[in-house]
Amino acid sequence: MGHKKKRSHPDLEELLARPWCYYCERDFEDLKLLISHQKAKHFKCERCGKRLNTAGGLSVHMNQVHKETLQCVENALPNRSGLDIEIFGMEGVPEDILQQHNQRIIQNFYQAQAERAAATGNPPRGHAVQGPAKKIKYETPEELKKRLAEHRAKFAAQKAAAANGTAPQVPQADGAAAAPAPFPAAQPPAYPYPAMPPTVPGYPAAAIPPFPPTAPAGVYPAPGAPPVPGAPGASFPLPARPPGAPGAGAALPQRPPFYNGAGAPGEGPVQKVGGDDIDQLIRMAEAGIKPQAQQQQGEKKEEGAAAGEKKKKEVRMVYADTEVSPEEKMALLPRYRWVEEAAA
Amino acid sequence: MAPATQFEVAQPPNDAISAIDFAPEAPRFLVSSWDKNVYLYEIASGSEQATLINAFEHRAPVLSVCFGANQDEAFTAGMDRQVKKLNLVTGEQTVLSKHSEPVRCVVYSSEHSLLISASWDSTLHVHNAANLSQPHITIPLPGKPHALAASRTKLVVAMTARLVHIYDLPTLLSAVRSNTQTPPQPWQQRESSLKFLTRAVACMPNDAGYATSSIEGRVAVEWFDDSAESQARKYAFKCHRQAAPEAEGGGDIVYPVNALAFHPIYGTFASGGGDGTVALWDAEAKRRMRQYQRFPDSVAALAFSRDGRYLAIGVCPGFETGMEDYSGEGRTKVFVRELGETEAKGKGAK
Incomplete structure (x- = not known):
């Protein structure tokens, strides 16, 4: 339904598709709402409250019924109150005004998006997947190249060393070496975590190819089981990751590890506040105060009362005494009271 | 078509308005006020203004006023429980009778030269205005009267507990002439069509029926004729209500309908409510013909001039x-609307 809040940030097509009012630039969920808005705000007769469909209709109505001349459209923006343009819903809006409006919507959209991105550090909606990747890609190429160069150098050295040692190691080392290169690109989020080893994962593995069965166990005690040769990269980052939602946290490397489980970046501080609240609650509970609960009860009561009123809905009588007339009540006021003796 | 104009009277009463009545011929009208005065205004034709001719001070707030047989004679009633004759030329006030409680309404029947007063002591006093030396007769009522109106031959009294009594004016006249000791019985006793306290009553100029209004934003129209056929015609409708803002829980704010007045020529009628609006209704077609621009305060009283050209509106x-x-x-105002030629003309039943 209309009132169920969709996403708080609709995309541009949705914004542009929204019907809007020529007179006041307000936009609406659908055409029906726009038309009822126009009837209520711009085409309503100020004399009798009749709602007309168009400014022209109102003009005729004013003329015929009240013998008055409609000067301008009510509640309109300064340069939009003219009667010369016949507007009904979205019909009749001049092309240039339409363009202006769309331009404004587009501009506002991008501005809002930029502001939001700046405020939250989040990528714009719909770019969530590419966004972080892009960010990292922007930062990594040199690094990547550098690392690749380093790796190649080492690999070359390794190869040279391997060529000196056992031949069968080569394809294995080759596989291990092949893995690290794509690895940082495929799973870039992994490495900035503080919990991660400072170096690129797989790198050490590749660096110690001569002793595959023993060396990994010594370097990475966490996995426990001896890593399968050729797949050290896969087994390695998992345990090192903080528990929670590693994927969600991926885009936000700078976040403190403690709050990793809680999706949005804004929640970091919020949670902190919550923590303070909880602290406060505990302190209050210790002191025997229960303000929170009382407040909630109060709110519930209010809600209950509001619901009751809603149910009754109906009418509020300005004067509700069914036995005594207003004049009788006025007669009792000192202002109007009349005492026989005083006058006699 | 003569254009409709509306203007505000320059010297309004100082406090709330209780009643307005137009003179039989001249474009003059009286306004009674809680400030203890009765004001006499005259509309200067064509100049869009009404001038205060005189103000007549009373001992206590005046609750009702009406013209008598001519434009120089008026009757007043008020908090001091007296029914008075007021000479508008000399300002002389003559006490006609005394009730034991404040007197709410006075009505003059020109056809029968009768003056009827209704008081919160639950009685009517009926005077023979043609011969005021004759003693008045007192009619006990089953409840406190709140509104009173006379047509050519009938008198409608609306009381508490939704009681409505209709008296036959010729019967009252003969009773007061013969000074009978047994008070005349009502011609008809009815229960109000409205569920709430009656606020105003007005009779149709064609002597066929009357309209009542209540504190609960509603107006009823019914006919004197007691036949089932005529009674089936009666109806009531909501008016003078406003939708409350959604923020306050929605629903309607219901205002009392303080005043009713029939147009003497076309038989349409005006209602004035606590919402500060005046609406014009076509009783036959059951349609609202007009609703005038909202006034700054509640509409307390309404009166059409006898020729139907002017509508005086008391606002406080x-x-x-x-x-x-x-x-x-400071908030009491009197407006006069000069009606367009066909402004109050109904389209007839559909």
Whole structure:
């Protein structure tokens, strides 16, 4: 339904598709709402409250019924109150005004998006997947190249060393070496975590190819089981990751590890506040105060009362005494009271 | 088509308005006020203004006023429980009778030269205005009267507990002439068509029926004729209501309908409510013909001139439930609307 809040940030097509009012630039969920808005705000007769469909209709109505001349459209923006343009819903809006409006919507959209991105550090909606990747890609190429160069150098050295040692190691080392290169690109989020080893994962593995069965166990005690040769990269980052939602946290490397489980970046501080609240609650509970609960009860009561009123809905009588007339009540006021003796 | 104009009277009463009545011929009208005065205004034709001719001070707030047989004679009633004759030329006030409680309404029947007063002591006093030396007769009522109206031959009294009594004016005339000791019985006793306290009554100029209004934003129209056929014609409708803002839980704010007045020529009628609006209704077609621009305060009284050319509108703050204090001071206004030729003309039943 209309009132169920969709996403708080609709995309541009949705914004542009929204019907809007020529007179006041307000936009609406659908055409029906726009038309009822126009009837209520711009085409309503100020004399009798009749709602007309168009400014022209109102003009005729004013003329015929009240013998008055409609000067301008009510509640309109300064340069939009003219009667010369016949507007009904979205019909009749001049092309240039339409363009202006769309331009404004587009501009506002991008501005809002930029502001939001700046405020939250989040990528714009719909770019969530590419966004972080892009960010990292922007930062990594040199690094990547550098690392690749380093790796190649080492690999070359390794190869040279391997060529000196056992031949069968080569394809294995080759596989291990092949893995690290794509690895940082495929799973870039992994490495900035503080919990991660400072170096690129797989790198050490590749660096110690001569002793595959023993060396990994010594370097990475966490996995426990001896890593399968050729797949050290896969087994390695998992345990090192903080528990929670590693994927969600991926885009936000700078976040403190403690709050990793809680999706949005804004929640970091919020949670902190919550923590303070909880602290406060505990302190209050210790002191025997229960303000929170009382407040909630109060709110519930209010809600209950509001619901009751809603149910009754109906009418509020300005004067509700069914036995005594207003004049009788006025007669009792000192202002109007009349005492026989005083006058006699 | 003569254009409709509306203007505000320059010297309005100082406090709330209780009644307005137009003179039989001249474009003059009287306004009674809680400020203890009765004001006489004259509309200067074509100049869009009404001038105060005189103000007649009373001992106590005046609750009702009406013209008598001519434009120099008026009757008043008020908080001091007296029914008075007021000579508008000399300002002389003559006490005609005394009730034991404040007198709410006075009505003059020109056809029968009768003056009827209704008081919160639950009685009517009927005077023979043609011969005021004759003693009045007292008619006991089953409840406090709140509104009174006369047509050519009938008198409608609306009381508390939704009681409505209709008296036959010729019967009253003969009773007062013969000074009978047994008070005349009502011609008809009815229960109001409206569920709430009656606020105003007005009779149709064609002597066929009357309209009543209540504190609960509603107006009823019914006919004197007691036949089932005529009674089936009666109806009531909601009016003078406003939708409350959604923020306050929605629903309607319901205002009392303080005043009713029939147009003497076309038989349409005007209603004035606590919402500060005046609406014009076609009783036959059951349609609203007009609703005039909202006035700054509650509409307390309405009166058409006898030729139907003018509508006088008394505006002052309305007394509302919960008011500890009340004053109409500074906010009381009188407006006069000169109607367009066909402004109040109904289209007839459809």
